[in-house]
Amino acid sequence: MIHVxxxxxxxxxxxxxxxxxxxxxxxxxxxxxxxxxxGINDFHGRIDSNTVKFAGTVEQVRRAGGDANSLLISAGDNxxxxxxxxxxxxxxxxxxxxxxLNLDASAxxxxxxxxxxxxxxxxxxxxxxxxxxxxxxxxxxxTPLLDKYKIFTIDGVDVxxxxxxxxxxxxxxxxxxxxxxxxxxxxxxINDTVDELEALPDAPDVxxxxxxxxxxxxxxxxxxxxxxSPVFKSIxxxxxxxVDAIFMGHTHQAYAYDAPIPNSGxxxxxxxxxxxxxxxxxxxxxxxxKDSGTVTSHTQANVARVSTPDADxxxxxxxVATVKPIVDDALAFAAVKGNEPVGKQTADITTAFSGGARDxxxxxxxxxxxxxxxxxxxxKDAPAGADIxxxxxxxxxxxxxxxxxxxxxxxxxxxxxxxxxVLPFVNNLSTVTLSGANFKQVLEQQWxxxxxxxxxxxxxxxxxxxxxxxxxxxxxxxxGDRITSITVDGAPYDPSASYKIAVPSFLTSGGDNFRAFxxxxxxxxxxxxxxxxxxxxxxxxxxxxxxxxxxxxxxxLGAKYDAGDTVSLTLPAVDLTSKGGAPTxxxxxxxxxxxDEIDLGTFPASAGKADVSFTxxxxxxxxxxxxxxxxxxxxxxxxxxxxxxxxxxxxxxxxYAFPIVLEGSRALVGFxxxxxxxxxxxxxxxxxxxxxxxxxxxRRGLGLIVADTRLLxxxxxxxxVSYEGDDTYAPADDQVRVTVLRFPGFHR
Numbered sequence: 001m002i003h004v005x006x007x008x009x010x011x012x013x014x015x016x017x018x019x020x021x022x023x024x025x026x027x028x029x030x031x032x033x034x035x036x037x038x039g040i041n042d043f044h045g046r047i048d049s050n051t052v053k054f055a056g057t058v059e060q061v062r063r064a065g066g067d068a069n070s071l072l073i074s075a076g077d078n079x080x081x082x083x084x085x086x087x088x089x090x091x092x093x094x095x096x097x098x099x100x101l102n103l104d105a106s107a108x109x110x111x112x113x114x115x116x117x118x119x120x121x122x123x124x125x126x127x128x129x130x131x132x133x134x135x136x137x138x139x140x141x142x143t144p145l146l147d148k149y150k151i152f153t154i155d156g157v158d159v160x161x162x163x164x165x166x167x168x169x170x171x172x173x174x175x176x177x178x179x180x181x182x183x184x185x186x187x188x189x190i191n192d193t194v195d196e197l198e199a200l201p202d203a204p205d206v207x208x209x210x211x212x213x214x215x216x217x218x219x220x221x222x223x224x225x226x227x228x229s230p231v232f233k234s235i236x237x238x239x240x241x242x243v244d245a246i247f248m249g250h251t252h253q254a255y256a257y258d259a260p261i262p263n264s265g266x267x268x269x270x271x272x273x274x275x276x277x278x279x280x281x282x283x284x285x286x287x288x289x290k291d292s293g294t295v296t297s298h299t300q301a302n303v304a305r306v307s308t309p310d311a312d313x314x315x316x317x318x319x320v321a322t323v324k325p326i327v328d329d330a331l332a333f334a335a336v337k338g339n340e341p342v343g344k345q346t347a348d349i350t351t352a353f354s355g356g357a358r359d360x361x362x363x364x365x366x367x368x369x370x371x372x373x374x375x376x377x378x379x380k381d382a383p384a385g386a387d388i389x390x391x392x393x394x395x396x397x398x399x400x401x402x403x404x405x406x407x408x409x410x411x412x413x414x415x416x417x418x419x420x421x422v423l424p425f426v427n428n429l430s431t432v433t434l435s436g437a438n439f440k441q442v443l444e445q446q447w448x449x450x451x452x453x454x455x456x457x458x459x460x461x462x463x464x465x466x467x468x469x470x471x472x473x474x475x476x477x478x479x480g481d482r483i484t485s486i487t488v489d490g491a492p493y494d495p496s497a498s499y500k501i502a503v504p505s506f507l508t509s510g511g512d513n514f515r516a517f518x519x520x521x522x523x524x525x526x527x528x529x530x531x532x533x534x535x536x537x538x539x540x541x542x543x544x545x546x547x548x549x550x551x552x553x554x555x556x557l558g559a560k561y562d563a564g565d566t567v568s569l570t571l572p573a574v575d576l577t578s579k580g581g582a583p584t585x586x587x588x589x590x591x592x593x594x595x596d597e598i599d600l601g602t603f604p605a606s607a608g609k610a611d612v613s614f615t616x617x618x619x620x621x622x623x624x625x626x627x628x629x630x631x632x633x634x635x636x637x638x639x640x641x642x643x644x645x646x647x648x649x650x651x652x653x654x655x656y657a658f659p660i661v662l663e664g665s666r667a668l669v670g671f672x673x674x675x676x677x678x679x680x681x682x683x684x685x686x687x688x689x690x691x692x693x694x695x696x697x698x699r700r701g702l703g704l705i706v707a708d709t710r711l712l713x714x715x716x717x718x719x720x721v722s723y724e725g726d727d728t729y730a731p732a733d734d735q736v737r738v739t740v741l742r743f744p745g746f747h748r
Contacts, residue, residue, distance in 0.1 A: 036065025039282030040247030041075035043080020054278035075249030076109025076212035076246035085334040093330035107163035114176025129742035133163025136189035196396035218253030270300035313739035338417025343537030350399035361393035366462025366545035374536035384431035386502035389466035427504030434520040441516040563647040648730035655721035
């Protein structure tokens with residue numbers, strides 16, 4: 001883009017106002033200055049085996065652009081939602097790493113406020129050698145909470161960095177920590193700050209915005225993201241044209257756009273986000289011409305984290321040599337902290353087992369359900385709220401075993417490290433609001449298909465579900481219609497209602513092919529999965545495995561019955577395969593009607609299977625369901641509803657026929673059908689076994705059938721006079737006896 005220097009404009013204005021000008025001797029043109037801007041965002045305390053490589057990538061980009069010409073800028077969320085090695089020390093190791101890398105400035109992200117505004121302005125700011133900036137966080141008296149900008153001088157060029165935070169912050173962090181604060185529109189606040197900068201006696205030459213907000217999908221084009229996100233559109237199209245470059249964050253997407261500036265005659269500026277967790281380092285280079293006071297060109301790119309051995313990076317870059325011992329000390333401290341007890345357990349709590357091996361992801365487990373319970377309990381009380389907890393089986397990377405390893409880790413003790421090992425991926429916890437119909441779709445997607453419609457190698461993935469939810473399924477039904485009932489908090493789910501689902505961020509984005517989660521609206525809870533799990537273990541001490549199945553397969557249950565019918569169904573898998581569970585020995589069935597609960601009996605279970613058979617009691621009509629309770633597991637599942645029609649009235653058939661018929665002739669069969677609930681209607685047939693000899697419709701309960709007896713052999717026959725029933729009366733029949741006399745010369 002072409003950007004005119006503020007200093008040059010000031011000088012021109014002075015000349016126009018008649019200010020005296022000094023004679024200036026001709027001079028050679030000044031060399032342009034290439035400003036090497038290095039961007040990071042959403043690092044989230046990634047202190048691990050990749051931290052030194054992240055630092056090496058920063059230094060590689062810094063050296064390539066010239067150390068003296070470089071600024072290192074963060075777009076926020078440096079801390080919180082962090083790995084154990086950083087989180088266990090309140091993220092101070094992360095601040096130390098950023099200090100060692102000479103981070104120049106950081107926008108405040110919403111996660112910088114997870115522990116409250118006082119923590120940001122106090123503990124974190126005191127530990128940081130760099131300023132946290134935000135132009136759009138205001139206190140109750142309308143003054144800014146943080147500095148809006150900071151100005152740096154690079155080779156005689158003044159560069160202002162302006163920070164801003166997502167306007168959604170108030171919904172993402174605990175209200176108690178941000179009382180009295182307001183979060184204004186980031187674009188409007190940046191533009192107001194640009195006006196403030198322009199009004200300074202010595203206005204900066206270049207303005208860079210660092211905004212903790214971003215595009216929704218880094219795989220899409222600039223135009224697609226503008227169309228998809230009103231927030232992104234507002235930032236890139238409405239941010240003041242005097243802003244020369246925009247670093248972004250928050251959405252964990254990677255992109256580097258040469259973005260058009262609306263109403264600027266075709267000028268563009270760089271807009272960049274690096275993704276997250278230090279996987280990339282952003283690099284924007286602005287070429288500034290001192291003589292014309294303009295930014296004459298720019299480039300933008302994301303540089304992938306290097307894979308160079310740590311020892312080589314330490315030897316090559318002095319700042320990396322400072323980072324390395326910080327990381328080593330943090331990891332060593334975490335190892336010690338990891339032995340601290342955080343809770344107790346009464347027995348093994350594990351993933352599902354198959355063939356003696358753990359991690360059967362196609363089966364429900366005590367560990368998956370425990371984690372889902374912890375998600376619901378943790379997020380339910382957060383600002384985001386939750387009605388249901390759901391977790392993916394692939395995130396469960398270790399079991400909680402009762403046997404201890406010695407020392408402080410005795411039998412039944414859960415250590416920090418053991419709990420952290422269950423959920424090592426450090427997912428943020430989010431609330432996804434889905435309709436009941438979309439939640440059912442999530443459950444249907446346990447039968448897997450990838451984005452191309454193919455069935456992957458793991459054809460089925462069993463989600464962990466919180467205890468307040470149970471559902472039934474029939475895998476023989478058509479794909480997309482295998483979930484046959486869902487119960488939430490003891491009541492049937494409502495397809496049109498909204499449910500808040502607490503999930504790890506991996507699922508929020510449709511991970512493991514659970515793409516239905518992307519159909520809802522997502523809110524970050526400000527919590528991290530492993531820390532929420534650890535807090536849950538401490539608050540529910542001790543924890544025990546729950547072997548009550550929450551997903552129950554039901555085979556053979558129909559949709560319609562009559563009172564008095566026999567219902568037979570099979571529960572082929574009532575037991576979990578996690579370690580230590582006692583098998584189900586029996587199940588009790590209870591019929592649930594609108595007004596009553598009727599005991600249907602207790603049925604034995606063996607090898608994880610139970611067959612249930614019962615008669616629907618007389619007098620039951622309308623919608624009914626069956627509750628199955630298992631012993632000793634405590635399983636309780638409400639099966640799909642079925643309709644029960646009123647038992648039909650009994651009809652009486654009286655039939656008569658002339659007892660003797662000549663071979664080859666026809667017989668007259670008369671009948672009457674009567675009942676106490678009105679006059680029966682319908683059809684009556686005369687049958688010899690399965691052969692129909694004649695039929696007639698009832699007229700006022702009476703009828704006469706001319707039965708074709710030509711197929712009957714000579715001799716005595718018993719014929720059935722069968723009434724097929726109607727909406728009121730059940731089928732009924734009577735019998736008549738007919739003797740067929742041989743007739744000479746007749747041939748059948």
